Amino acid sequence: MISTVEKVLFLKSIDLFRTLPSEELAQIAEIAEEQPLAAGDQVFAQGETGDALYLIVEGKVKVHQGSKELVRLGERDVFGEMAVLDSEPRSASVTAVEDSVLLKIGRDDFRDILGERPEIAMGVMKVLTRRLRETSRK
Amino acid sequence: MRAAALEELGQLRRPEPLADMRALLRDPVAEVRAAALGAVCAIEQEAAVPTVLPFLDVRIAPEAVVRAAAAVALIRHAGIDGVLAAAEPLKQLLGAGDPRDRAAAADALGRIGVGGFFRPLLAFLRDPDLIVRRAAIAASGKLRASELVAALVEQFQRRETALEAVSALAAFGPGIEGALEAILLDEASQVDCRRGVALVLQRLATREAADALVSALICREPAVRKAAARSLARLTRRHRGVRIEGARVERAVHVELAGARTVLSIFKKLPLPAAGHVPRTAAELLGMALLEERDARVLQALVLLEVLLPRVRVDVVAENLRSESGAARGNAIEVLDNALPEPWKREVMANLEESKRRGDQVVPDGRPVAEIVSALIGGECGPWVAACAARWALDGPVPLARLLPALEAGLHAAPAPLREAAALAVARAAPAEASRLLAPLAGDPAPSVSRTVRALLDRSAPRASA
Numbered sequence: 001m002i003s004t005v006e007k008v009l010f011l012k013s014i015d016l017f018r019t020l021p022s023e024e025l026a027q028i029a030e031i032a033e034e035q036p037l038a039a040g041d042q043v044f045a046q047g048e049t050g051d052a053l054y055l056i057v058e059g060k061v062k063v064h065q066g067s068k069e070l071v072r073l074g075e076r077d078v079f080g081e082m083a084v085l086d087s088e089p090r091s092a093s094v095t096a097v098e099d100s101v102l103l104k105i106g107r108d109d110f111r112d113i114l115g116e117r118p119e120i121a122m123g124v125m126k127v128l129t130r131r132l133r134e135t136s137r138k
Numbered sequence: 139m140r141a142a143a144l145e146e147l148g149q150l151r152r153p154e155p156l157a158d159m160r161a162l163l164r165d166p167v168a169e170v171r172a173a174a175l176g177a178v179c180a181i182e183q184e185a186a187v188p189t190v191l192p193f194l195d196v197r198i199a200p201e202a203v204v205r206a207a208a209a210v211a212l213i214r215h216a217g218i219d220g221v222l223a224a225a226e227p228l229k230q231l232l233g234a235g236d237p238r239d240r241a242a243a244a245d246a247l248g249r250i251g252v253g254g255f256f257r258p259l260l261a262f263l264r265d266p267d268l269i270v271r272r273a274a275i276a277a278s279g280k281l282r283a284s285e286l287v288a289a290l291v292e293q294f295q296r297r298e299t300a301l302e303a304v305s306a307l308a309a310f311g312p313g314i315e316g317a318l319e320a321i322l323l324d325e326a327s328q329v330d331c332r333r334g335v336a337l338v339l340q341r342l343a344t345r346e347a348a349d350a351l352v353s354a355l356i357c358r359e360p361a362v363r364k365a366a367a368r369s370l371a372r373l374t375r376r377h378r379g380v381r382i383e384g385a386r387v388e389r390a391v392h393v394e395l396a397g398a399r400t401v402l403s404i405f406k407k408l409p410l411p412a413a414g415h416v417p418r419t420a421a422e423l424l425g426m427a428l429l430e431e432r433d434a435r436v437l438q439a440l441v442l443l444e445v446l447l448p449r450v451r452v453d454v455v456a457e458n459l460r461s462e463s464g465a466a467r468g469n470a471i472e473v474l475d476n477a478l479p480e481p482w483k484r485e486v487m488a489n490l491e492e493s494k495r496r497g498d499q500v501v502p503d504g505r506p507v508a509e510i511v512s513a514l515i516g517g518e519c520g521p522w523v524a525a526c527a528a529r530w531a532l533d534g535p536v537p538l539a540r541l542l543p544a545l546e547a548g549l550h551a552a553p554a555p556l557r558e559a560a561a562l563a564v565a566r567a568a569p570a571e572a573s574r575l576l577a578p579l580a581g582d583p584a585p586s587v588s589r590t591v592r593a594l595l596d597r598s599a600p601r602a603s604a
Contacts, residue, residue: 001589003562003586003590004525004554004559004586005526005529005559008423009417009418012416018416019462021460022423022430022522023521026522026525030586
């Protein structure tokens with residue numbers, strides 16, 4: 001079981017949250033739900049409505065469309081992050097390839113926090129802006 | 139557009155387009171019919187009663203918005219006959235089961251605008267249905283009855299109504315500052331309510347509102363102090379003529395900088411490794427939390443210095459102080475160095491560890507480490523630092539037994555991360571007593587706390603029976 005302080009330590013190592021003060025991350029940590037997975041467990045399926053973002057604490061998952069593997073993600077990778085901002089269907093499925101532990105942050109909880117704490121929303125916007133700039137440069 | 143035009147014509151009381159306005163009483167859009175009722179009645183006054191009366195009937199006007207508009211038109215424009223005719227249908231709307239009817243009734247009370255009609259709005263402000271609460275908030279801003287202030291402040295607890303409540307309370311105008319100040323300074327009031335009140339005071343922008351905000355600058359709750367400082371800074375920036383009691387703001391700046399100094403001196407005393415930007419251990423996280431707390435207090439002081447020194451714009455600089463980029467932070471320090479006058483510059487720079495004068499530099503806290511950690515868990519440097527300190531205590535920087543009184547108190551503190559960290563540390567510090575001490579937290583409202591405590595109790599149960 002991961003305590004709130006440990007979750008903050010973990011979130012601080014994730015690009016999306018790195019620049020947020022740790023006290024603000026504590027609020028996100030409180031809504032981040034630990035989700036253990038066995039190898040072969042599906043996190044979500046292609047076409048489902050996105051309702052959460054996931055952070056890999058331990059283990060590995062594969063992102064795939066049917067039997068075609070698109071990418072393999074490991075510790076500290078994030079997936080499904082756009083789903084907290086829109087509700088588009090998932091473009092691919094995600095399945096654990098080994099025993100893994102994820103942190104799941106539900107869209108509604110996350111949006112509540114963004115609404116209540118503009119400084120957190122500002123932090124997320126800064127990260128998205130930075131990513132956009134980096135994409136434009138490439 | 140038709141509805142807006144009708145409202146405008148009704149206010150002008152121009153009889154020329156009356157025939158066209160009457161035609162719109164049959165418009166397919168309910169809002170247009172509602173506006174037409176108000177406009178026709180405003181122009182024809184008592185003579186409009188036979189025209190408007192049928193629209194009180196649900197069979198003629200199934201839409202609540204039309205019936206409510208008919209009632210408002212009769213009460214406002216049609217004399218005693220109108221009031222008598224509208225009273226019963228309006229009462230029916232007030233007590234209706236359909237939320238759309240209740241929302242229309244709330245809107246009607248706002249349009250009627252009689253302050254004495256506040257009681258139904260008090261009930262509507264606590265209605266389970268959001269559309270009713272929203273209509274009641276808007277209506278309260280029109281009624282401006284002082285009895286509604288507290289119920290409007292309650293709306294700040296819910297994100298979906300908070301901004302509307304700010305607008306409604308701001309619409310009251312001057313005269314409610316005293317009631318708002320009492321809530322702002324009440325440490326027992328809900329933090330979101332107090333933060334919302336600070337925004338309203340900013341919008342009121344009176345001398346009394348500014349005084350209330352200044353009074354909150356030294357209150358206990360950091361989030362309220364922050365909200366009050368930001369509201370005061372915006373108020374003074376946008377309304378240069380409002381007089382501020384500078385001496386009290388200066389005192390608040392000194393308090394914040396002294397707080398920053400305390401935090402920094404504790405950081406210097408504790409054996410905490412430098413974290414960089416990504417802490418990997420509880421010790422590094424505590425170090426980071428302390429420095430973030432120091433920065434927060436310096437930033438608060440800078441916001442207040444903007445109030446005292448309107449020509450000094452430090453908001454962008456302040457933002458860069460937290461930058462990961464060394465160059466951006468260095469630039470911010472340089473700008474501050476040039477912009478701040480003495481004695482503020484010396485104090486701020488010392489807290490940022492940018493002082494070259496030996497006498498200004500912050501020295502390590504003189505207390506023993508165990509005493510400092512106990513004080514931190516007790517909240518000396520804020521709730522988040524307290525949680526980090528309780529978690530760090532688990533790693534054994536000082537014997538846990540010496541921290542037990544502070545940890546036990548932490549079990550009952552308001553911040554959930556502190557309760558959780560204290561529970562983990564108490565289970566380690568006093569395993570024989572863990573069940574007794576932790577059992578009350580098994581049903582804690584915060585899932586993070588209740589889950590952790592239940593796991594700890596499960597773990598300690600076999601040992602207890604053995």
